[in-house]
Amino acid sequence: xxxxxxxxxxxxxxxxxxxxxxxxxxxxxxxxxxxxxxxxxxxxxxxxxxxxxxxxxxxxxxxxxxxxxxxxxxxxxxxxxxxxxxxxxxxxxxxxxxxxxxxxxxxxxxxxxxxxxxxxxxxxxxxxxxxxxxxxxxxxxxxxxxxxxxxxxxxxxxxxxxxxxxxxxxxxxxxxxxxxxxxxxxxxxxxxxxxxxxxxxxxxxxxxxxxxxxxxxxxxxxxxxxxxxxxxxxxxxxxxxxxxxxxxxxxxxxxxxxxxxxxxxxxxxxxxxxxxxxxxxxxxx
Amino acid sequence: xxxxxxxxxxxxxxxxxxxxxxxxxxxxxxxxxxxxxxxxxxxxxxxxxxxxxxxxxxxxxxxxxxxxxxxxxxxxxxxxxxxxxxxxxxxxxxxxxxxxxxxxxxxxxxxxxxxxxxxxxxxxxxxxxxxxxxxxxxxxxxxxxxxxxxxxxxxxxxxxxxxxxxxxxxxxxxxxxxxxxxxxxxxxxxxxxxxxxxxxxxxxxxxxxxxxxxxxxxxxxxxxxxxxxxxxxxxxxxxxxxxxxxxxxxxxxxxxxxxxxxxxxxxxxxxxxxxxxxxxxxxxx
Numbered sequence: 385x386x387x388x389x390x391x392x393x394x395x396x397x398x399x400x401x402x403x404x405x406x407x408x409x410x411x412x413x414x415x416x417x418x419x420x421x422x423x424x425x426x427x428x429x430x431x432x433x434x435x436x437x438x439x440x441x442x443x444x445x446x447x448x449x450x451x452x453x454x455x456x457x458x459x460x461x462x463x464x465x466x467x468x469x470x471x472x473x474x475x476x477x478x479x480x481x482x483x484x485x486x487x488x489x490x491x492x493x494x495x496x497x498x499x500x501x502x503x504x505x506x507x508x509x510x511x512x513x514x515x516x517x518x519x520x521x522x523x524x525x526x527x528x529x530x531x532x533x534x535x536x537x538x539x540x541x542x543x544x545x546x547x548x549x550x551x552x553x554x555x556x557x558x559x560x561x562x563x564x565x566x567x568x569x570x571x572x573x574x575x576x577x578x579x580x581x582x583x584x585x586x587x588x589x590x591x592x593x594x595x596x597x598x599x600x601x602x603x604x605x606x607x608x609x610x611x612x613x614x615x616x617x618x619x620x621x622x623x624x625x626x627x628x629x630x631x632x633x634x635x636x637x638x639x640x641x642x643x644x645x646x647x648x649x650x651x652x653x654x655x656x657x658x659x660x661x662x663x664x665x666x667x668x669x
Numbered sequence: 670x671x672x673x674x675x676x677x678x679x680x681x682x683x684x685x686x687x688x689x690x691x692x693x694x695x696x697x698x699x700x701x702x703x704x705x706x707x708x709x710x711x712x713x714x715x716x717x718x719x720x721x722x723x724x725x726x727x728x729x730x731x732x733x734x735x736x737x738x739x740x741x742x743x744x745x746x747x748x749x750x751x752x753x754x755x756x757x758x759x760x761x762x763x764x765x766x767x768x769x770x771x772x773x774x775x776x777x778x779x780x781x782x783x784x785x786x787x788x789x790x791x792x793x794x795x796x797x798x799x800x801x802x803x804x805x806x807x808x809x810x811x812x813x814x815x816x817x818x819x820x821x822x823x824x825x826x827x828x829x830x831x832x833x834x835x836x837x838x839x840x841x842x843x844x845x846x847x848x849x850x851x852x853x854x855x856x857x858x859x860x861x862x863x864x865x866x867x868x869x870x871x872x873x874x875x876x877x878x879x880x881x882x883x884x885x886x887x888x889x890x891x892x893x894x895x896x897x898x899x900x901x902x903x904x905x906x907x908x909x910x911x912x913x914x915x916x917x918x919x920x921x922x923x924x925x926x927x928x929x930x931x932x933x934x935x936x937x938x939x940x941x942x943x944x945x946x947x948x949x950x951x952x953x954x
Contacts, residue, residue, distance in 0.1 A: 507800065511792040514799040515837055519792075542862040550848055552800055559844075559856075563835055566860040568867060571844075575851040577827040582853060585870075 387638040389611070391648035394528075394535040398652045399443060405659045406444040408668055416662035417446040418502070418655070419468050421479045423461070423487075424454030429480040436478065439651050445658055448474065454484050461487060465495040475665060476502035476658035499665070502657035504557070513557045516564060521657045526557040528649035529590055529611050530565070532640060538588065538609055540565035546586035548572045548579070548599065548626070554592035554613055562588070579603065591626040601631040610639040613646050672923040674896070676933035679813075679820040683937045684728060690944045691729040693953055701947035702731040703787070703940070704753050706764045708746070708772075709739030714765040721763065724936050730943055733759065739769050746772060750780040760950060761787035761943035784950070787942035789842070798842045801849060806942045811842040813934035814875055814896050815850070817925060823873065823894055825850035831871035833857045833864070833884060833911070839877035839898055847873070864888065876911040886916040895924040898931050 409416055418440055422429050433449065440447040450464055461483075468474050477500045483489045498508040498520035509520025521527075533540065545567040549555040555571060562569045567588065572579050583589055583603040591599050592613035604610070614626030625642030632639050640646055663669045694701055703725055707714050718734065725732040735749055746768075753759050762785045768774045783793040783805035794805025806812075818825065830852040834840040840856060847854045852873065857864050868874055868888035876884050877898035889895070899911030910927030917924050925931055948954045 507796040507802070507804075508792070510799060511796045514795060514841065515792065517792070542860050544867075556799065556845070556848075560841070563841075563856055563858075566858070568855065568857055568861040570853065570855040571848060572853055573848075573851075575827050576853040582829075 386610075386633040386636045388633075389532050389536055389609075389638050389640045389645065391532075391640070391645050394532050394649050395652045397535050398531060398649070398656055402443050402445075402652070402656050402659050405663050409659070409662055409666060410444070412666055412668070414662060414666055415444070415446050415473075416475050416659045417448065417473055418476045418478060418658045419448045419450060419471075419474045421450045421452065421461075421464060421468075421477065423452045423456055423480070423483055426480070432480060435651050436654060439655050440658075443655055443659075445655055456484075456487075458487055458491070461492045462495055465492060468500065469495075469497045474500065475662040476500050476654075478503055478654060479505060481505070499661060502654055502661060504553075510552070510557070513560050516560075521660070522561060523553050523557050524650045524653040524657065525554050525592075525613060525646065526561055527653050528646050529558055529613065530561050531649055531653060532611060532646065533565075533588070533609075536638070538638075540567040540588065543567050543587040544570070544585055545588040545590065546570045546572060546583050547590045547592065548583065549592035549594065549613075551592065551594075554590075558590050558592065562590075593626045595626060596624050597628050598626045599632070600628040601635060604632055604635045606635060606637065608636040610636050611646060612640050612642050615642060615647055671895075671918040671921045673918075674817050674821055674894075674923050674925045674930065676817075676925070676930050679817050679934050680937045682820055683816060683934070683941055687728050687730075687937070687941050687944050690948050694944070694947055694951060695729070697951055697953070699947060699951055700729070700731050700758075701760050701944045702733065702758050703761045703763060703943045704733045704735060704756075704759045706735045706737065706746075706749060706753075706762065708737045708741055708765070708768055711765070717765060720936050721939060724940050725943075728940055728944075730940055741769075741772075743772055743776070746777045747780055750777060753785065754780075754782045759785065760947040761785050761939075763788055763939060764790060766790070784946060787939055787946060795837070795842070798845050801845075806945070807846060808838050808842050809935045809938040809942065810839050810877075810898060810931065811846055812938045813931050814843055814898065815846050816934055816938060817896060817931065818850075818873070818894075821923070823923075825852040825873065828852050828872040829855070829870055830873040830875065831855045831857060831868050832875045832877065833868065834877035834879065834898075836877065836879075839875075843875050843877065847875075878911045880911060881909050882913050883911045884917070885913040886920060889917055889920045891920060891922065893921040895921050896931060897925050897927050900927060900932055 493505040501520045504523040512519030550573040580603040596616040612625035612627040618624045778790040786805045789808040797804030830847045835858040865888040881901040897910035897912040903909045
């Protein structure tokens with residue numbers, strides 16, 4: 385049976401790092417602070433907000449919630465972002481998305497200064513990921529995958545990594561991050577032919593397709609490490625990933641479960657970005 | 670013997686497109702104009718400048734050369750860029766690089782407005798390539814590879830494309846552009862294990878390693894299309910690519926020669942970007 389790569393084990397290590405930095409900041413009289421902007425009452429947004437708020441509290445990070453009605457205007461949103469940009473006590477900003485359709489989301493995203501962009505929503509932060517320059521932070525989910533590999537001491541150098549999915553939020557940035565870890569990186573997507581044989585070539589498989597069961601026994605072989613980024617709801621109403629877990633765990637060497645894998649690390653990563661932003665701002669790093 | 674994918678054939682088609690746009694502009698009383706900035710007397714820069722100037726003349730694109738001494742200051746360079754940003758008659762700017770070491774090249778590069786950044790030297794233009802947003806232009810060399818594939822009607826959808834080299838100028842942007850053409854894309858580099866077998870998987874091979882002979886018979890198989898981005902000088906002082914051409918042309922289906930392949934298309938692409946910039950500015954597109 386495959387070893388389970390558990391989010392909670394990764395989080396323990398991550399939280400230790402976060403706590404050390406929070407202590408460092410508190411010694412300087414600084415409390416790291418996250419602002420969460422939610423527009424409307426989307427249940428997914430509310431659930432994510434609850435998780436992030438709780439994690440912040442546990443770790444000594446302050447949290448300001450900015451709740452706006454779903455008919456807020458572009459100007460109102462931009463004014464909020466502008467205020468947060470200027471507020472010296474706010475170190476990171478999470479904007480829950482997608483925004484209601486009447487808003488120009490791209491303009492609002494790019495109004496945030498990259499130093500406070502803890503989930504890579506600005507073009508500048510994305511440039512940092514692509515070029516390797518130190519601008520902003522990488523997307524939390526992509527970095528969560530790297531944190532899992534790092535925690536379990538999975539060396540990527542010279543390994544074949546295959547990413548299923550080419551999204552700007554996960555697929556592409558994860559490819560760039562694996563490349564900088566010296567993996568040989570392949571990106572698959574819906575137009576890939578014979579995806580199963582491409583995935584079988586991989587030593588490390590990152591699955592971010594957004595479709596349950598897209599990776600099953602046919603795609604897998606012994607020796608592989610599988611990171612499942614997908615979060616879906618199956619026919620029985622239960623959470624599941626993009627990988628057929630029951631098939632996969634009898635074949636591969638190691639796999640992240642869903643729930644309990646990448647998703648839970650993602651929240652910790654976003655908090656760690658807030659703390660890192662505060663540390664950088666204070667010149668402690 | 671492999672079919673030769675010839676730069677001059679691609680250029681004929683490209684130049685036709687350029688000329689059509691130049692005529693369109695001239696009907697509006699507009700002459701597209703490129704500014705080339707050269708700092709110092711590097712022979713490679715001078716040679717590139719000559720080629721670009723000549724190509725501009727042939728195609729009806731005006732060209733302003735700004736020649737600065739190698740001891741120019743950061744402020745002087747920034748002042749030049751600022752002037753070119755504001756000059757309504759300049760549609761594109763090429764800064765020959767690398768700059769002398771005493772200059773902060775990154776700051777100078779990013780001082781240019783992306784609309785005039787015809788060879789993707791700003792972070793904003795690079796973001797455009799990574800995200801697919803319409804910001805600036807892609808790097809000329811990466812686009813030259815795409816122009817060659819397009820001209821010879823090589824459909825990338827579902828094909829396996831392998832890129833040798835992970836540079837920000839060629840490898841990474843080419844990967845993104847092939848991905849948007851629906852290829853399954855693999856990026857190899859110096860840390861890749863058994864590169865020969867990875868390259869043999871490819872239907873389309875883009876070689877941008879900067880080392881002669883990095884791709885030879887062992888890496889190749891019948892049916893492949895090979896685009897050689899390398900420009901090196903061999904032991905006899907002759908130009909050669911990264912691919913062992915004499916071995917390759919007996920095996921693969923099609924290959925670009927060096928010289929006469931990608932390099933010559935790159936110059937045309939840079940001119941086409943100037944003209945496109947002028948067309949966009951005039952609202953003709």
